[in-house]
Amino acid sequence: QANRLSLRIAPVNACCEQTAVPIVVGVLRPMILIPAAMVNGLTIEQLEFVLTHELAHLRRRDHWMIVVQRVLEAILFFHPVTWYLSHRIHDDRETSCDDLVLSMGCDRLQYAQSLLRVAELRLAGQSHQNHIALAADGQRPSKLRQRIARLLGESDGDSVRVSSVWLVVILAGLFATAISSMSILTRPIL
Numbered sequence: 001q002a003n004r005l006s007l008r009i010a011p012v013n014a015c016c017e018q019t020a021v022p023i024v025v026g027v028l029r030p031m032i033l034i035p036a037a038m039v040n041g042l043t044i045e046q047l048e049f050v051l052t053h054e055l056a057h058l059r060r061r062d063h064w065m066i067v068v069q070r071v072l073e074a075i076l077f078f079h080p081v082t083w084y085l086s087h088r089i090h091d092d093r094e095t096s097c098d099d100l101v102l103s104m105g106c107d108r109l110q111y112a113q114s115l116l117r118v119a120e121l122r123l124a125g126q127s128h129q130n131h132i133a134l135a136a137d138g139q140r141p142s143k144l145r146q147r148i149a150r151l152l153g154e155s156d157g158d159s160v161r162v163s164s165v166w167l168v169v170i171l172a173g174l175f176a177t178a179i180s181s182m183s184i185l186t187r188p189i190l
Contacts, residue, residue, distance in 0.1 A: 001052045004104060005059045013051065015039055020122045022050050024057050027067060041121045046114040049106055056100035062093055072171065075178035085170060091143065098151060112151045119144055 002010035011024070016033040024030050032054045034047075042050065057063065069086060076082040101111060 001048070001055055001104070005052075005055050005100070007055065007059055011055070011058060020125065021118055022054050024054050024063050027063055030058055030063050035121070035125070037125050038118065038121050041124075042114070042117060045110065046117055049101060049111050049114040050118060052101045052104055052106065053097050056097035057093070059100065060093070060096060062097075065089075065093075068171070072174050072178065075182070076174055079177075082174065085174075089167070094147065095150070098147065102151070108151050108153070112148045115144065115148060115151075 012029075012031040014031060014033055015036045017036050019033045019035050022032060022034045022038065024032055032051065034050075038050070039047070069089060073082055073086055098111070102108060
C-alpha cells in the first residue's frame with residue numbers, strides 16, 4: 001500500500017499497548033503504532049484499511065502539519081477562532097484520508113465497518129489503560145457517526161469545505177497575528 005500511495009519509504013509498523021487507536025508518531029522517521037488488541041481484534045482486511053488510512057496521513061505529510069498546527073495553537077491559545085479552525089482542520093484531515101483510502105479501491109461499507117470496529121475495540125479496552133484519542137476514538141461519537149454516514153453516501157449538513165489555498169492563507173494570517181502579538185508583548189513599558 002505504501003508503494004501504491006507513492007511513499008518513498010514504507011514506515012515501520014509496531015504494536016503498542018499504550019495507544020488506543022492506530023496512530024502515526026514521529027516527524028523525521030514516522031512510524032505507525034497499532035494497539036495490540038486491534039491486531040487480534042480486526043480481520044486482515046480491516047487492518048489493511050486502517051493501515052492504509054494511516055499511510056494516507058503520511059502521504060499528505062499530516063505529521064508535519066500537525067506540528068505547525070500545535071505551535072500556532074500554543075501561540076494563539078487565547079483566540080476562539082484558533083480552536084474552531086483547529087477542529088475543522090482535524091476533521092478535514094480525516095475526511096481527506098478517508099477519501100484517499102476509498103480511492104485505493106476499498107469498499108465503502110467494509111471501510112465504515114472497520115472504523116466502527118476500531119471504535120468498539122477502543123471502548124472495550126478503555127477500562128484497562130490510558131488512551132490517546134483520535135477521530136475514531138469514541139469520545140466524539142457524533143463525529144464518528146458523521147464520518148461513517150459520509151462514507152455511506154449520506155449528506156453531511158454541517159460541512160464547510162476549505163480549499164488548500166484558503167487554508168494556507170488562514171494559517172499565514174494566524175502566524176502573522178502571532179508574530180505581531182509577540183512583538184507587542186515584548187516591547188518595553190515606558
